[in-house]
Amino acid sequence: MSQTGWTLKALPEMNEQQFSLWRELLETRTGIYVTEQRKSFLQSSLMQRMREVSCDNYQEYYERIVHDPMGNIEWAKLVDRLTVQETRFYRDPAAFEYVGKYIQAHQAKFTKKNPLDIWSVGCSSGEEVYTLAMLAHEKLADEKKDCFIVTGTDISVPVLNKARQGVFSQRRLVTLPELYRNQYFKQNDDEQFNVVSDIKKNTCFAQVNILQLDKVAKSTRHIIYCQNVLIYFRHWRRQEILNHLVDRLAPGGLLLIGMGEMLDWQHPDLTPVKGEQITAFIKRV
Ligand SMILES: C[S@@+](CC[C@H](N)C(=O)[O-])C[C@H]1O[C@@H](n2cnc3c(N)ncnc32)[C@H](O)[C@@H]1O
Missing domain, CATH: 1.10.155.10 (Chemotaxis receptor methyltransferase CheR, N-terminal domain)
Incomplete structure (x- = not known):
């Protein structure tokens, strides 16, 4: 045939x-x-x-x-x-606002040698990574604008390749605050929008299967952002993954997951963030 x-x-x-x-x-x-x-x-x-x-x-x-x-x-x-790869820029405004506040409050300790280290787990085509990078760039003081790195990891190589390019259609940018759209994107000849180099140079992408987190270094990340990934896993596995993520968080670090993705979960090393419309935890020092 x-x-x-x-x-x-x-x-x-x-x-x-x-x-x-x-x-x-x-x-x-x-x-x-x-x-x-x-x-x-x-x-x-x-x-x-x-x-x-x-x-x-x-x-x-x-x-x-x-x-x-x-x-x-x-x-x-x-x-x-x-895999479901749905994503968008600034997907969870309340969570990103909290991340912004956290960065501002902790920025004194970030330097070129000890940059703010953010990890987006299950980053899909990069919108989450670039949102976090834009936030870091905006919130850090002028002399610290380069003192951050955002790493995006995912299981899918094609989606990571797309993320690495940092090129988006105008339609993809509509969920971003105007300030970010204007400041951090440049229109190219194909009428697409490129993430500017000030942001792009402080991002990196790698293939990591969330089931193999033991291969990732411990206690290094200041912010771990893991949203809309755990929902596809069974409860016991979500718990196991979260325990691994906690081990990879620096003391004082912030862990953010999606609202309702893990109800009633506690960890002895974490203090829940209260009074915000988010599910977040700070690692005890
Ligand atoms: C729905 S997207 C979420 C994207 C982004 N975090 C957000 O909230 O917009 C889920 C992502 O998780 C990734 N994923 C699924 N299973 C994974 C695994 N075992 N290890 C790493 N990434 C995985 C998928 O490839 C997909 O890109």
């Missing part, structure tokens, strides 16, 4: 056994737990990739991922389809 004819052919529904197999693989490798309600998301994302590689059998494609010597290369492409 011609490629065009093949792509038009509908793939069959996944049966229960296939669903369990794929669900388990995804959870073991990424932590993401697909509920029954999200089965259609798993199926349509798989179908999309299977069409591209001309495979019409879930079992065969599974075998290819798990047992083929090139399976890891295919997996890297597939995982990009199986």
